[in-house]
Amino acid sequence: MTDPARGATGLRAALSTLGGPPRFLLLSSFLIPLGSFMVLPFMSVFLHERLGMGLGTVGVVLAVASLVQFSGGVVGGALADRIGLRRTMLAALVVRTAGFVGLLLALRWPPLAVGALVLTCCGAALYLPANKAYLVHGVDDEHRPAFLSAGNAALNAGMAVGPLIAGPFVLSSPGRLFVAVTALFVLVTAGHARLPEAKPQPQPQPEPQPEPGARAPGRGLLAGPAALPFAANALAFYLYFHFQHYLAVYAVDRASSGFYSLVLLLCFTLVIVVQPLAAQWIRRLPYAVALTAGFTGLAAGLAVLAIGTRAALLAGGALITLGDIVLFLKNDLEALRRSRCSDAQVFGRQRLAAGLGACASGVLGGQLYRLGEQAGNTGWFWLLAAAQCLLLPPLLLILYRRTTRRPGPHGPDEGALTPHDTNGRVPGR
Structure with missing residues (x-):
C-alpha cells in the first residue's frame, strides 16, 4: 500500500506544524466521542430496559436521531459561514451538553429521553463541520490529509475507549455516568471558549457564467464537480452501515457480546493506525x-x-475498515478540491450524504436482514450487500457521466473524472 516509515515521517512532519489551537482540537476530537460513546452505543438498551420503551419505538427514535446527527451537518456548515467556526463549535457544545443534562433528568421523567437524545445529535451535527474546517483552516493541500486523518484517528480512539469505560455502569449507575459525561462536556466547552476565532477565508472567485440555455455547473448538491464525491459518500455510508447496524445481532448470535466488542476494537485500531500512515498515499x-x-x-x-x-468476523471487519479508510478520506479530500463552497459547507454536505446513506441502510437493510432471519440463513444478507458493493458504484459512475455536461467548444467539462484533475484544486477555489 505505502511505506509505513515514510508515511510516519510525513505525518510527524505535518503534525509538527500544529499550533496550540489545532492541538486542542485534536484532543477534543478524542474527548468528545469518548464522552458521547460512553452513552450513545447503549441507548437502545437504556431506552428499552431502563425506560421501558418498546423495541419498535426505540428503532424509530434511533433512526431519527442518526438522520439528524448526520444530515444536520448542512446546517452546521451554513451556520459556521454566518457566525464563524469558533462560535459554531461553542453553540454546538452547549446544545450537546444540554442534551446530556436532559438524559440525566429523563431518569425521573422518561419521555424527556427522546428529546434529549435528539438534542445531543443536533449538537453533533452542528459541531463536526466547523471542527474539521477549523482544523484544516489555512492548511495547504499537501498537509490536509494528515490533519484530517489525525482527527479521524482521535475520533475513533474516543469511540473505542468510551464503551469500554461505560459498559458496566449504563444500567447499574446511569445517573453517575450522565453526570460524568456532562461534566466532561462542560470542560471541553470551556476550552473551546478560549480558542481564537479563525480568520475569514478568502472569498471564492465568481463562477463563469454559463452559455444561454446551458445548465450552470455546481448548483445544488447533485450538480457540478462536487456531485460525485457527495453521491459516492452517500453510497459508501449506505453500504458500510450494513456492517454498522447489523453486525451486533449477527456476531452475538454466533460468538458473544465480548467477541463483538473485540471486532469493533480491531476496526477502530485499524483506523487509528493505518489511516494517518496512508493519508498521503x-x-x-x-x-x-x-x-x-x-x-x-x-x-x-x-x-x-x-x-x-x-x-471470518475479524477478517471481514478488517477488510471493511480498510476499504472505508480509503473511501471516507478520499471522498472528503475530493469534495474539498472540487467545491467552490467554504470548507465548513463542504464537510456539512458530506455529512448530509453520510446521513442519507445511513438512513437508507437502516430502512432497506433492516428489511433484508429480517428476510434472512425468516429464511434461516442471515449469511445471504452479507452476500447481497457484497454484491451491491460491486454493482452500485459502476451504476453511480454511469449516471454521473450521463447527467454531467459534456465537453463543449470552451474546453473539457470540469466535472469529468479525468486523470489530470486528481491532485489540484478546481479553478476558482
Whole structure:
C-alpha cells in the first residue's frame, strides 16, 4: 500500500506544524466521542430496559436521531459561514451538553429521553463541520490529509475507549455516568471558549457564467464537480452501515457480546493506525482508483462475514475498515478540491450524504436482514450487500457521466473524472 516509515515521517512532519489551537482540537476530537460513546452505543438498551420503551419505538427514535446527527451537518456548515467556526463549535457544545443534562433528568421523567437524545445529535451535527474546517483552516493541500486523518484517528480512539469505560455502569449507575459525561462536556466547552476565532477565508472567485440555455455547473448538491464525491459518500455510508447496524445481532448470535466488542476494537485500531500512515498515499491516488479499491475492500469484507466463524468476523471487519479508510478520506479530500463552497459547507454536505446513506441502510437493510432471519440463513444478507458493493458504484459512475455536461467548444467539462484533475484544486477555489 505505502511505506509505513515514510508515511510516519510525513505525518510527524505535518503534525509538527500544529499550533496550540489545532492541538486542542485534536484532543477534543478524542474527548468528545469518548464522552458521547460512553452513552450513545447503549441507548437502545437504556431506552428499552431502563425506560421501558418498546423495541419498535426505540428503532424509530434511533433512526431519527442518526438522520439528524448526520444530515444536520448542512446546517452546521451554513451556520459556521454566518457566525464563524469558533462560535459554531461553542453553540454546538452547549446544545450537546444540554442534551446530556436532559438524559440525566429523563431518569425521573422518561419521555424527556427522546428529546434529549435528539438534542445531543443536533449538537453533533452542528459541531463536526466547523471542527474539521477549523482544523484544516489555512492548511495547504499537501498537509490536509494528515490533519484530517489525525482527527479521524482521535475520533475513533474516543469511540473505542468510551464503551469500554461505560459498559458496566449504563444500567447499574446511569445517573453517575450522565453526570460524568456532562461534566466532561462542560470542560471541553470551556476550552473551546478560549480558542481564537479563525480568520475569514478568502472569498471564492465568481463562477463563469454559463452559455444561454446551458445548465450552470455546481448548483445544488447533485450538480457540478462536487456531485460525485457527495453521491459516492452517500453510497459508501449506505453500504458500510450494513456492517454498522447489523453486525451486533449477527456476531452475538454466533460468538458473544465480548467477541463483538473485540471486532469493533480491531476496526477502530485499524483506523487509528493505518489511516494517518496512508493519508498521503490516499491523497495521491486517482479518484477512480480510490473508489475501485475502497468498494472492492467493502465487498470482500462483507462476503467474508457470510462465513460466520469468529475468524471470518475479524477478517471481514478488517477488510471493511480498510476499504472505508480509503473511501471516507478520499471522498472528503475530493469534495474539498472540487467545491467552490467554504470548507465548513463542504464537510456539512458530506455529512448530509453520510446521513442519507445511513438512513437508507437502516430502512432497506433492516428489511433484508429480517428476510434472512425468516429464511434461516442471515449469511445471504452479507452476500447481497457484497454484491451491491460491486454493482452500485459502476451504476453511480454511469449516471454521473450521463447527467454531467459534456465537453463543449470552451474546453473539457470540469466535472469529468479525468486523470489530470486528481491532485489540484478546481479553478476558482
